[in-house]
Amino acid sequence: SPHPLLDRQGPVVMVGDVRIEAGARRRPIWMCGPCSVESEGHAREVAGAVAPLGVQFLRGGAFKPRTSPYAFQGAGAEALTWLRRAADAHGLKVVTEAMSEVDVPAVAEHADLIQVGSRNMHNYALLKSIGRTGKPALLKRGMAATLEEWVLAAEYLLSSGASGVVLAERGIRSFDPVTRNLLDLGAVALLSHVHKLPVIVDPSHGVGRRDLILPMARASIGAGAAGVMIEVHEDPARALSDGPQALRLAELAAIVRELGAAPSAA
Numbered sequence: 526s527p528h529p530l531l532d533r534q535g536p537v538v539m540v541g542d543v544r545i546e547a548g549a550r551r552r553p554i555w556m557c558g559p560c561s562v563e564s565e566g567h568a569r570e571v572a573g574a575v576a577p578l579g580v581q582f583l584r585g586g587a588f589k590p591r592t593s594p595y596a597f598q599g600a601g602a603e604a605l606t607w608l609r610r611a612a613d614a615h616g617l618k619v620v621t622e623a624m625s626e627v628d629v630p631a632v633a634e635h636a637d638l639i640q641v642g643s644r645n646m647h648n649y650a651l652l653k654s655i656g657r658t659g660k661p662a663l664l665k666r667g668m669a670a671t672l673e674e675w676v677l678a679a680e681y682l683l684s685s686g687a688s689g690v691v692l693a694e695r696g697i698r699s700f701d702p703v704t705r706n707l708l709d710l711g712a713v714a715l716l717s718h719v720h721k722l723p724v725i726v727d728p729s730h731g732v733g734r735r736d737l738i739l740p741m742a743r744a745s746i747g748a749g750a751a752g753v754m755i756e757v758h759e760d761p762a763r764a765l766s767d768g769p770q771a772l773r774l775a776e777l778a779a780i781v782r783e784l785g786a787a788p789s790a791a
């Protein structure tokens with residue numbers, strides 16, 4: 526089926542002055558931060574650590590789509606202000622998830638790029654409500670979504686008013702739980718090189734373990750990704766969510782240095 530608005534959008538999505546471009550291998554975009562924003566100090570500390578590396582986006586969840594209702598659900602709306610202030614103090618953009626239609630106005634007010642989580646890729650009412658904000662969106666692939674379903678979800682965002690859509694590959698369900706998900710780099714190459722669309726890869730949720738983030742980040746850029754989204758935590762053992770896949774700050778620094786940050790970076 527047709528995806529006219531994604532075709533018209535093409536390979537570049539601007540988020541303020543940050544250019545997210547398909548296949549821009551020499552200048553990857555970095556979206557880094559904790560899985561969950563745990564406190565204002567936490568947001569400030571992570572922002573201060575990642576900004577000097579040349580990272581452009583502070584990521585972090587305020588509203589968390591946890592598998593168990595008994596797990597930490599995110600600090601909520603308050604965390605949006607923590608993210609915004611931490612990012613502004615260090616010249617970073619904010620990307621964070623809107624989990625529910627009722628939270629869209631607050632997320633739109635605080636975020637530069639509105640994240641749609643994997644579990645919500647098929648939530649068309651939410652997609653329309655995010656689109657109506659007129660902001661750019663980061664659309665994570667549903668964990669069992671075909672490429673066609675994924676690009677049509679992007680059409681929902683664009684047809685309701687989103688200024689741009691960046692696709693985020695975060696792994697799909699497979700038969701083997703040895704890695705958390707199966708990171709679909711074939712889809713990244715197809716979307717980046719054939720369809721010429723901007724794709725961000727999230728190896729953190731893709732493989733779910735910190736020892737595989739570096740090789741998969743390399744492979745993602747090699748496959749044509751415009752950038753990578755990586756979870757970091759100053760003390761992963763104490764993280765309130767996704768500790769096993771969180772990189773330590775020094776480990777993230779080594780990866781960003783190897784794969785390259787924007788020339789404007791410190």
Ligand code: PEP
Nearest residue numbers: 586642643644665695730
């Ligand atoms: C996240 O990025 O915080 C997240 C929950 O990811 P996903 O929706 O891909 O599971």
Ligand code: MN
Nearest residue numbers: 560756766767
């Ligand atoms: Mn996470």
